[in-house]
Amino acid sequence: MNTLMSNPVSSTTGKIRTVELGSGGPLVGVQGFGAMGISVAYGDTDVAAARDTLEASLEAGVTLIDTADMYGHGSNEEFLAPFVAAHRDEITLATKFGFELRADDPNYRGISNDPGYLRRAVEASLRRLDVDVIDLYYMHRRDPAVPLAESVGTMAELVREGKVKHLGLSEVTGAELREAYAVHPITALQSEWSVFSRDVEHSAVGAAAALGVAFVPYSPLGRGFLTGAFTDANEELSSSDFRTLLPRFSGDNARANAALLAPLHAIAADRGASTAQIALAWVQQRAEVHGLTVVPIPGTRKRSRLLENAAATRITLTAEELALLEPIAGQVAGDRYADMSHTSAAREAK
Ligand SMILES: NC(=O)c1ccc[n+]([C@@H]2O[C@H](COP(=O)([O-])OP(=O)(O)OC[C@H]3O[C@@H](n4cnc5c(N)ncnc54)[C@H](OP(=O)(O)O)[C@@H]3O)[C@@H](O)[C@H]2O)c1
Numbered sequence: 001m002n003t004l005m006s007n008p009v010s011s012t013t014g015k016i017r018t019v020e021l022g023s024g025g026p027l028v029g030v031q032g033f034g035a036m037g038i039s040v041a042y043g044d045t046d047v048a049a050a051r052d053t054l055e056a057s058l059e060a061g062v063t064l065i066d067t068a069d070m071y072g073h074g075s076n077e078e079f080l081a082p083f084v085a086a087h088r089d090e091i092t093l094a095t096k097f098g099f100e101l102r103a104d105d106p107n108y109r110g111i112s113n114d115p116g117y118l119r120r121a122v123e124a125s126l127r128r129l130d131v132d133v134i135d136l137y138y139m140h141r142r143d144p145a146v147p148l149a150e151s152v153g154t155m156a157e158l159v160r161e162g163k164v165k166h167l168g169l170s171e172v173t174g175a176e177l178r179e180a181y182a183v184h185p186i187t188a189l190q191s192e193w194s195v196f197s198r199d200v201e202h203s204a205v206g207a208a209a210a211l212g213v214a215f216v217p218y219s220p221l222g223r224g225f226l227t228g229a230f231t232d233a234n235e236e237l238s239s240s241d242f243r244t245l246l247p248r249f250s251g252d253n254a255r256a257n258a259a260l261l262a263p264l265h266a267i268a269a270d271r272g273a274s275t276a277q278i279a280l281a282w283v284q285q286r287a288e289v290h291g292l293t294v295v296p297i298p299g300t301r302k303r304s305r306l307l308e309n310a311a312a313t314r315i316t317l318t319a320e321e322l323a324l325l326e327p328i329a330g331q332v333a334g335d336r337y338a339d340m341s342h343t344s345a346a347r348e349a350k
Pocket of ligand 1: 042302
C-alpha cells in the first residue's frame with residue numbers, strides 16, 4: 001500500500017482551514033460538529049465532558065454547530081443555549097424543523113412542512129436556543145403533502161423577516177433541491193453520506209455541485225459504526241440507544257458489516273491513524289471528486305475524539321486507498337433507517 005505518512009493524524013494543534021459554506025454562505029471550519037449525540041440518542045451523557053467537547057470545537061476551528069428541534073424533543077437545543085450565548089459570534093448555528101413536535105406525544109415522528117407549523121417551529125427554536133436569529137435553518141424532512149414552493153417560500157419569508165440567515169434542506173433528491181433553489185437560494189444540503197451510505201451520489205450530490213450548494217454529510221462515521229467500535233451491535237448498545245432500532249446495527253447485519261471494514265482498518269493501521277479519521281478523510285475527498293464544498297459534521301461527547309476528528313481534515317488518501325474503500329457501500333447489509341419512507345432515496349426509487 002502506498003502510504004503518505006507525512007500526513008499529520010494526531011490531534012490537531014491550531015485551527016482547521018475554513019471554507020465558504022455554499023455560494024455566498026458563511027465562512028466555517030471545513031469540518032463541523034454534530035451536536036445531537038452530546039445530549040440525546042446515543043447513550044448516557046457526562047454533561048461536563050460534553051460541555052468541554054463543545055469548547056474544544058472552537059479551539060480546533062470547528063465552527064458549524066448542528067442541532068435540530070426534534071433532538072430530544074427540543075432538549076438538545078436547550079442544552080446548546082449556554083454555549084451559544086458564550087460564543088454567539090464565533091459559531092455558525094444550524095437547526096432544523098420538519099419532524100412535528102407534539103407536546104402531548106414526545107414520541108410522535110410525523111413530518112410537517114405546513115407553513116403555520118413551520119412558523120411555530122422557528123419561534124420555538126429561537127426561544128430554546130435563546131437567539132434572535134438562526135444562521136442556517138434546515139427543512140429536516142420533506143413533507144410531500146405540502147408543495148416545496150410553499151414550504152421553501154415560507155422559509156424565504158423567515159429570511160426576509162430576519163429570523164433566519166441562510167436556508168438548508170435535509171434528505172432531498174437532486175430534483176427537489178433544484179426546485180427549492182428556484183424559490184430561494186439554498187446554502188447547504190445535509191444528508192447522510194459516508195463510506196457506508198452513498199445513495200446521495202445518485203442525484204443530490206451532482207445537483208448540489210451544479211448549484212454551488214454546500215454538502216453537509218451527516219453521520220459521516222456511520223453513527224459510530226465506521227470507528228470500528230461495533231462487532232455485534234445489539235450486544236454493545238444500551239437499550240435506550242437509538243441505534244438498536246437501525247437495521248445496520250442489528251444481529252447478522254452488524255456482524256457482516258463489521259467484516260466489511262477490513263480495508264478501513266488496514267489503511268488506518270498503515271498510516272497510524274484511526275478508522276474514524278480515514279472515514280472522515282474519505283467523505284472530504286469524495287466530495288472533491290464532485291467539485292463540491294463539503295463540511296461533514298461528526299458528533300462525539302469526548303474532547304479527545306473531537307480533536308482527533310478535526311485532524312482528519314489534514315489527511316489526503318491515495319487513489320489506491322480510495323479504491324480499497326470503494327466497494328464497501330455496495331455491500332452494506334441493512335437499510336439506514338428501519339423506516340426509509342422519509343428519505344430522499346425512497347422518493348428517488350418511486
Ligand atoms: N439531518 C439528519 O436527518 C440527521 C440525521 C442524523 C444525524 N444528523 C446530524 O449529524 C451529526 C453526526 O451524525 P451522528 O452523530 O449520527 O453520527 P456520526 O458522527 O457518524 O457518529 C457519531 C458516533 O461516533 C462516535 N465517535 C465520534 N468520533 C469518534 C472517534 N474519533 N472515535 C471513536 N468513536 C467516535 C460517537 O461516540 P462518542 O460520543 O462516544 O464519542 C458517536 O457514537 C448529528 O450529531 C446530527 O447533528 C442529522
